[in-house]
Amino acid sequence: MINVNNIIKRYGYVKALNDISFQVERGEILGFLGPNGAGKSTTMKILTGIISQDSGTVSVADHDISQNPLEVQKRIGYLPESNPLYYDMRVTDFLKFAAQMRRISSKDMTSVINNIVDSCNIGSVMYKNISELSKGFKQRVGLAQALLGSPEILILDEPTSGLDPKQIMEIRDLIKQLGKEKTVILSTHILQEVEATCTRVIIINEGKIVTSGSIEDLRRNLKGGEAVYASIRGDENAVIARLQENHNISAIDVINRFNDGITSYRITPVTGKDIREDVFHIIAKNGLALTELRRDALKLEEIFIKLTAKENS
Amino acid sequence: MHNIFTILKKELKAYFYSPIAYIFLTLFLGLSSWLYLNTLFESGQTDIRMYFFYYPWIFLFFIPALAMRLWSEEKNTGTIELLMSFPARTYELVLGKFFAGVAFLVMAFVLSLTVAFSVSSIGSLDWGPVISSYVGATLIGASFLSLGGFMSALTRNQIIAFLITVVTAFILFLAGTPFLLKMLPASIVPFVQFLGLGGHFDTISKGVIDSRDVIYYVSFMVFMLYLNTAAIENQRWKHKLGSSLVAVILLIALAFINIISVKVFIRTDLTEDKLYTVSDSTKKILANLDDIVNIKAFFSDNFPEQITHIRRQIEDTLNEYRAYSGNKIQIEYIDPLTDEETEKKAMDLQIQPQTPQVRQKAEVKAVKLYFGLAVFYTDKHEVIPFINPSTFEYELTSAIVKVSAEKERTVGFLTGHTEPDMQKDLGAVCDALSRQMKVEPVEIKSGTPIDKTLSALVIASPANITDTDKFAIDQYIMSGGKVLFFVNAVQVPEDMPYGTPRKHNLGDLLEHYGVKINTDVIADYEYQGQVQTRQGNFVMSQPYVYFVVAVNKNMNHDHPVTNKMNEVIFPWVSSVELVQGKLAGKKAVELVKTSTNSSAASVSNGVDLQPKMEMPQGSNFSQYTIAVAVTGEFDSFYANKPIPMPPPPKEGEGPPPPPSDPNSIIKKSPETAIVVVGDSDFITDNFGGRSKSNQIFFQNLIDWLTMGEDLIKIRSRETAARPIEEVSDSKKFFLKAASIAGMPLLVIIFGITLALVRRAKRYSMM
Numbered sequence A: 001m002i003n004v005n006n007i008i009k010r011y012g013y014v015k016a017l018n019d020i021s022f023q024v025e026r027g028e029i030l031g032f033l034g035p036n037g038a039g040k041s042t043t044m045k046i047l048t049g050i051i052s053q054d055s056g057t058v059s060v061a062d063h064d065i066s067q068n069p070l071e072v073q074k075r076i077g078y079l080p081e082s083n084p085l086y087y088d089m090r091v092t093d094f095l096k097f098a099a100q101m102r103r104i105s106s107k108d109m110t111s112v113i114n115n116i117v118d119s120c121n122i123g124s125v126m127y128k129n130i131s132e133l134s135k136g137f138k139q140r141v142g143l144a145q146a147l148l149g150s151p152e153i154l155i156l157d158e159p160t161s162g163l164d165p166k167q168i169m170e171i172r173d174l175i176k177q178l179g180k181e182k183t184v185i186l187s188t189h190i191l192q193e194v195e196a197t198c199t200r201v202i203i204i205n206e207g208k209i210v211t212s213g214s215i216e217d218l219r220r221n222l223k224g225g226e227a228v229y230a231s232i233r234g235d236e237n238a239v240i241a242r243l244q245e246n247h248n249i250s251a252i253d254v255i256n257r258f259n260d261g262i263t264s265y266r267i268t269p270v271t272g273k274d275i276r277e278d279v280f281h282i283i284a285k286n287g288l289a290l291t292e293l294r295r296d297a298l299k300l301e302e303i304f305i306k307l308t309a310k311e312n313s
Numbered sequence B: 001m002h003n004i005f006t007i008l009k010k011e012l013k014a015y016f017y018s019p020i021a022y023i024f025l026t027l028f029l030g031l032s033s034w035l036y037l038n039t040l041f042e043s044g045q046t047d048i049r050m051y052f053f054y055y056p057w058i059f060l061f062f063i064p065a066l067a068m069r070l071w072s073e074e075k076n077t078g079t080i081e082l083l084m085s086f087p088a089r090t091y092e093l094v095l096g097k098f099f100a101g102v103a104f105l106v107m108a109f110v111l112s113l114t115v116a117f118s119v120s121s122i123g124s125l126d127w128g129p130v131i132s133s134y135v136g137a138t139l140i141g142a143s144f145l146s147l148g149g150f151m152s153a154l155t156r157n158q159i160i161a162f163l164i165t166v167v168t169a170f171i172l173f174l175a176g177t178p179f180l181l182k183m184l185p186a187s188i189v190p191f192v193q194f195l196g197l198g199g200h201f202d203t204i205s206k207g208v209i210d211s212r213d214v215i216y217y218v219s220f221m222v223f224m225l226y227l228n229t230a231a232i233e234n235q236r237w238k239h240k241l242g243s244s245l246v247a248v249i250l251l252i253a254l255a256f257i258n259i260i261s262v263k264v265f266i267r268t269d270l271t272e273d274k275l276y277t278v279s280d281s282t283k284k285i286l287a288n289l290d291d292i293v294n295i296k297a298f299f300s301d302n303f304p305e306q307i308t309h310i311r312r313q314i315e316d317t318l319n320e321y322r323a324y325s326g327n328k329i330q331i332e333y334i335d336p337l338t339d340e341e342t343e344k345k346a347m348d349l350q351i352q353p354q355t356p357q358v359r360q361k362a363e364v365k366a367v368k369l370y371f372g373l374a375v376f377y378t379d380k381h382e383v384i385p386f387i388n389p390s391t392f393e394y395e396l397t398s399a400i401v402k403v404s405a406e407k408e409r410t411v412g413f414l415t416g417h418t419e420p421d422m423q424k425d426l427g428a429v430c431d432a433l434s435r436q437m438k439v440e441p442v443e444i445k446s447g448t449p450i451d452k453t454l455s456a457l458v459i460a461s462p463a464n465i466t467d468t469d470k471f472a473i474d475q476y477i478m479s480g481g482k483v484l485f486f487v488n489a490v491q492v493p494e495d496m497p498y499g500t501p502r503k504h505n506l507g508d509l510l511e512h513y514g515v516k517i518n519t520d521v522i523a524d525y526e527y528q529g530q531v532q533t534r535q536g537n538f539v540m541s542q543p544y545v546y547f548v549v550a551v552n553k554n555m556n557h558d559h560p561v562t563n564k565m566n567e568v569i570f571p572w573v574s575s576v577e578l579v580q581g582k583l584a585g586k587k588a589v590e591l592v593k594t595s596t597n598s599s600a601a602s603v604s605n606g607v608d609l610q611p612k613m614e615m616p617q618g619s620n621f622s623q624y625t626i627a628v629a630v631t632g633e634f635d636s637f638y639a640n641k642p643i644p645m646p647p648p649p650k651e652g653e654g655p656p657p658p659p660s661d662p663n664s665i666i667k668k669s670p671e672t673a674i675v676v677v678g679d680s681d682f683i684t685d686n687f688g689g690r691s692k693s694n695q696i697f698f699q700n701l702i703d704w705l706t707m708g709e710d711l712i713k714i715r716s717r718e719t720a721a722r723p724i725e726e727v728s729d730s731k732k733f734f735l736k737a738a739s740i741a742g743m744p745l746l747v748i749i750f751g752i753t754l755a756l757v758r759r760a761k762r763y764s765m766m
């Protein structure tokens, strides 16, 4: 569906994108992850034909974006970063305008708009000026605009930023819903969002793709294997000293100290080893009390920080 | 197209859903009509050019304000990304926004029509210049808009966009005005003048839509719109080099188009009287030329920049002459200042230079200008010593007519009956006439007929016409002669305002031809001249009802003599009537009438003609005819009468002439014409003869009788005055208020209503 090959984009001396390539298949929900200034928005603007790359090619549905930007733009609904809208317009006028720009015939106009108004739940604000809406409603209007004309591809730049948790849930559900028929690319800083909605992730940093794949792949491929989370009552130093004697354990981090003398640790094994039994035996042997023991899968945050930190160093 | 229209609608709504539209409309409508209407009533003319004169100046500030938001706002709020993500080409966005601005301007113009309608309600307004001025205003306004749009595309800051636009527009506008031109070296003046936005507006607003001006403005817009598109595109796609190259090519192409358009152009003159076009009459005369006419134009090359456009205008006119003559007219331009020999040639032809004071590079000096021409045909030539642009066509065409005419016209003035003296009393009109024709006195010698070859005979203020004189006049008419009867039926002594009947003895003759002169004197209480009266040491000017002033609305509009005439003064005029019973087979027209507030007093028993201050109570007011023209075949007054015998000769005057042969009497005339006016003072130096309109009225009469209607039609264009009617102060106030405050108020009410409706709808949905 979308083919991005070796794009480079400079802003003056800043290399915003440095040789980025990726593909997106029909029906995927692709999450774009990366720290501030990584180049997420830049990539999206290139995909939507708002700016052009300096080199490399982008094709959408077999149309090259430099040759045939209109064909590409017809297929894409776009929610720009920070959701700019015409604040002086009323919601209804704005949606009509956007629908006309998207070549929806006046015959279908009412039904198309009504559908979208229902699915984005903005019927109550139709005759208000956009400037009067709360941030959440503005976001929904922006989303509604992107959905007009049911484009095959949705590109959403931080669709949930600044929303309250309930609204975030709603929008995520909506995106998942849409993802059944459409190809979606969304960027975000919120990692749960990717975990909750995306089928695939691309992490970029400083204009380069650091990694990409399904979330499980990412977790699995990350070095350091699977750590163990343990809460143990007893002297901290003693616990650490005993644990370090085991050859399968490579690192021990204190995570938390509780009032009742219990301390929680993350115990990281040497690659590929399951150390839960070892830990249990060591604790039991030394007369300490094990109050909790479980596998501690790496959170996406940690993957993210690890990956991007590595790049930085 | 579809996208352009969608953007257009959205932008237009944006104007009206925000306060901008209302602020703009209110200020624009109020300010423009205030500036104009303030001086309208003082000027006394329905000239609407002063109204449009202010337009570009108002535009200089208002249009940048309209244009500044077009792109800057989108950039500032980020909506430009939204806009650019839609499947539309950049130029469609640019054009949509541009045409929205133009549409808004046109709306403002429609609302401003109140001014034109106000003016037309109090006088006859020439709508041609109004239409062309609106076309011009749209063009210059749209040009400013395209400039403002481009500037707005360069920055996200509206204030900066506004300021740059104002400054650039100001420079471009001033470039075409004399103010800036006189500071420049002469060689680049025409170029800069052409580039200036202002000069082109001048020509359009006077009533001529010229392809050169239109193409200039459109080129300007095309270039600015291209730059606007390129500015937006360059922020999206990086091909700065390519677009600069295209810009240069486009600029060259547009320059090329303009260079060609200056050479090959069409123009339509929208003024009602075709003031800036060679008239049909001239075209007809030119088409009938049967030999080459050479025109030598002695124009010096040292024209000050400020007036080169006048010279260009004249050259354009000459080119039209050549075209309409089918190249029978050949034009040669000569600069008399090239060498002494050439200058002498001009001098020999009576081409006279003028030396106006001209400011050049901060110093004022006298410049010797040649601006005359000579028309050569066979062995004859006519000269226009120095061209006056406003009468140029009439002068040139009459010069051509004169050199190419088979024979010169001769107008005779009857003498020998205490008529006014041609030098002493009729100097002004005779002077004017003698530039066109020969003027000579005519004496009726007993028994000899009046020379048939006279083009026309003027009988002004005759007294005691004898029967033999009448017979001679009658036979002159019967042989196809044309006569102007200016009959004074009232005798007023020089030192006393008291009227008695004057024995002109022409009553029966004229009545036979179908015109009756009444022995009365007309007082017009609506339009009258002034007299000066002495009271002790004071000389006072006061209205004098016995000096009737005929105004255009009381003239015959279908007659070439009078249709454009205005303000002809007739002192102590008597009424004339058409005698319908005598007019069978002839065509009689009433040329001039008094106002409807006039009264006629019989002078049979003498009448006091002291200035009156008040309108007399109880008189009957009505409208009186004071000049008529009759054309057709006339029957002789003496057809069934004995031929009057000449009086016996006095001592020492030789033998009595032989009586006319009764068989030689002509009983019926060929097609000919006479004019009868109930007054002759209107052409004498002491009364009306020095007034330009009186002279033109008289010349029109003579030309109509002797040359056909062609030349009159040209001359009448010079005099097209369009006075404002007398209006009451309350009407003045109403008209001013309607345009200055009324329209802006309507606009504001509309805005508030719209806002309220939108608000109501908003809350009804909650």
Ligand SMILES: Nc1ncnc2c1ncn2[C@@H]1O[C@H](COP(=O)(O)OP(=O)(O)OP(=O)(O)O)[C@@H](O)[C@H]1O
Binding pocket: A011, A012, A014, A015, A016, A034, A035, A036, A037, A038, A039, A040, A041, A042, A043, A081
């Ligand atoms: N218009 C611009 N002019 C100059 N530099 C820019 C411009 N837009 C982006 N950049 C630079 O390009 C790089 C990538 O920016 P981009 O907006 O794509 O990051 P991002 O991943 O969307 O960041 P964020 O998470 O903060 O939105 C940054 O270094 C940024 O400073």
Ligand SMILES: [Mg+2]
Binding pocket: A040, A041, A042, A081, A157
């Ligand atoms: Mg971003």
